[in-house]
Amino acid sequence: MFHYTVRRLLYAIPTLLLISLILFLLLDLAPGDPTAQLPLTIPPDVKERIRASLGLGEPIHIRYLLWLQQFFVNESLHLISELTGWDISGDRQRVISWQTRSPVVDIVIQRLPQTLWVVGLSYVVGIAIALPIGIISAYRQYSWFDQVGTFVSMVGFSVPTFFTGVLLIVIFSVHLGWLPSIYDTTHVVTDWNSFLFQIRQLLMPVFVLALFNAAQISRFMRASMLDNLNLDYVRTARSKGLAERAVILVHVLRNSMIPVVTVIALGVPSVFGGAIITEQIFKVNGLGQLLIIAIEASDIPMVQTLSFIFAILIVLFNLIADVIYGILDPRIRYD
């Protein structure tokens, strides 16, 4: 198992390098101009100088290698300096965003808390709702609970977040005035009241996203439970005289979790990717909003770095999902 993990990690290196190259080429080939958003009152020769100062005059392979060096060497050294306090990064140029002219990684770190609060929490809440719904729906197939569960997940799955989000704002912010429609990213929880405010501002975005996540996962859970419920080992367990509770929660659930764990693990990187639409609606300004704004502004270093971080997470969580298989099902051994 350990050897397997190490081998997979080593394989990940060329994979990630290839991904970074493809990302870079795609971004470079895509039409777009970082000065396109500037007002037309700024003359073209000034825009040309701005582009030159951004390094756009260099040939493509130089820019790629420069980015590789900035991201892997300079950023790592900077991170080590920050953590240990040793000054080893010196004057090395970090990956700089074209919009803000500041290090991309600093902005990403600044954005992480609100993204984890909103998107992460909604993922946890979504899973917490989805698993019981999926289990009960399968156990009592075609009961009223199953019908209602199916209906709710249909709604959650098919109604887009830009509709549910705005609907909630209109009801709870505009008409009732109970909840804020704009997320305050500077809010710090210090006491009971500020904690309550944090809950209030989290309520709507978390609900919107949790509904969507829960819909998806509960369907997987239900289908996987149904596959297992009619198998021979379940009949054996029952005929041994095990309590129904033990049959379902120990035997069936553990086997049914295998595909569901994959779905959950592969969904985690998307938590870090933020939720582009929901973040925009509630002005959470997390990583999703950061990415979409960078794309609109053709801020290539920012888009490249963000997408690459997502790529790392996806590769990593694929590996984690595979390792969890082995833990859930002892028959699966990779060595």
Place this chain on the structure above:
Amino acid sequence: MRTSRCLFGAIAAGSFLAAAAAQAERGSDGHVSIIYWQAPSILNPYLSGGTKDLESSSLVIEPLGRHDANGNLVAWLAESVPTVANGGVSEDLTSITWKLREGLVWSDGSPLTSEDVVFTADYCMHPQGGCAQLSNFDSVQSVEAIDDLTIQITFDVPKPYPYSVFVGAQSPVLQRSQFQDCLGARAPECTEQNFNPIGTGPFRVVEFRPNDVITMEANPNYRDPDKPAFATLTFKGGGDAAAAGRAVLETGEFDYAWNLQLAPDVLQNMQNAGKGTVVSAFGTLVERLMVNLTDPNPELGDERATPKHPHPFLTDRNVRQALSMAVDRDLLVEIGYGQAGKATCNVVPAPEIYASTANDGCLVQDIEAANRLLDDAGWVRGADGVREKDGVRLSILYQTSTNAVRQDFQALIKQWWSEIGIESELRNISASVFFGSDPGSPDTFQKFFADIEMYANNFEGADPETYLGNWKCNENPRPETQWQGGNMPRFCSEEYDSMLADMAKTGDINERARLGKAMNDMLMQEFVIIPLVHRGRVSAHSNTLGGVDLNTWDSELWNVADWHRVK
């Protein structure tokens, strides 16, 4: 400067309350929150030309002079506006001398001196800096400090309008001691400085989160001891115009929302909630059609859309005039902009003194007359209703950027043109490509590989000379200039160029206005630019926020020091 009725209301209420609030103490009104649906990325206008960045930084750093809400030049950090009459501008129009107010200090307590102003000029004019405001320093030969408070700017040509340098939110003064290590190629590396500039303005930065939110507090060293009325300020960015409008007009979470480009009925519904007021004002922004006088036919290869190949039918003035006559501008305003738009027949619609009335005939749509004009010019309808002459069909490729209002306009105009026997094919291109200047892309508005294109443009400040200079002969974008240049129609007239040369030598404002109008009229009567809508700025403020005086000639937040809470 024409102002909408509700703005008058706001000004009247604002000035009345300002009198009452003048007694208030600094910081006595607590907290004010502003929302811009585009989030500021940086607080240094010299490294970003974006409006969101200019306006947010205008809370902190200030210029020597600026335009007020009526477009008049007023002294800001300077004692007075230098003119030829008061000796501040030299007789030969080649130098201008600004004198700073006495006793000004930065928010860190150190004095503001002429050295800071000189440094700011060096900062922007540094060849490796990539300064976004470099064009404001055009033909500046030197900026010198005469004494601690006096700055002399010398130009290498006579400059009849010398107020582009250090005037307006795009050209504020930076603190030398803060930025001295940030010259040239080092400019973008100064993250700390660019995010937390030290200024002379009413507020100072507490925390800047790029593309998200800025937290500010009242500048303890601001020159007026009673201002600003607010102790703290939040400047939130992000989302969309509808959400920003909702936060001010419907939920009351925010006090001020910027640039609410929304459908007129949506805005009205929001205002009906009774929490806030919509204000609007007009600057110089005009949505227009540009007519291509050169042939964009792809078969011409590298000479495509260059003056070597005149357009097969748009070189006929009658066709261009008919295109303009067929448009119902009032309907376009009603559908697209409501309170934020006015039908216009001029490419220079303001300030008042430069606004021509000679072309107002275009305000009335006249399909019949347009048809007659084309009939008389020999353009005959074919079997499919499209006019042609000598085998040339009046078939137009009409392009613009992707934007809901622009696509509505395209559909309407296509319909009107079909009524006069002109067929059109519509095309829309993502704004970041269309307005980008990548010489490799065939879809930029400068290459103009189409017959007609539509977009909006304006000029900064209140003087149109540079703007009118866009339509000089040699400004046409072509391969030799890497397709740079502002003359999209590829218009070329010796008479126009000579009027422009005259204007560059004229200091007298009335004579400048006469020339400006004449040039505008020439472009209009040649129908190479077909203006559609004079677009205003619409913003909204909470009913409890006083002192707002919407300014389209400078930052909207120009008078934030006077803002206060209406009790």
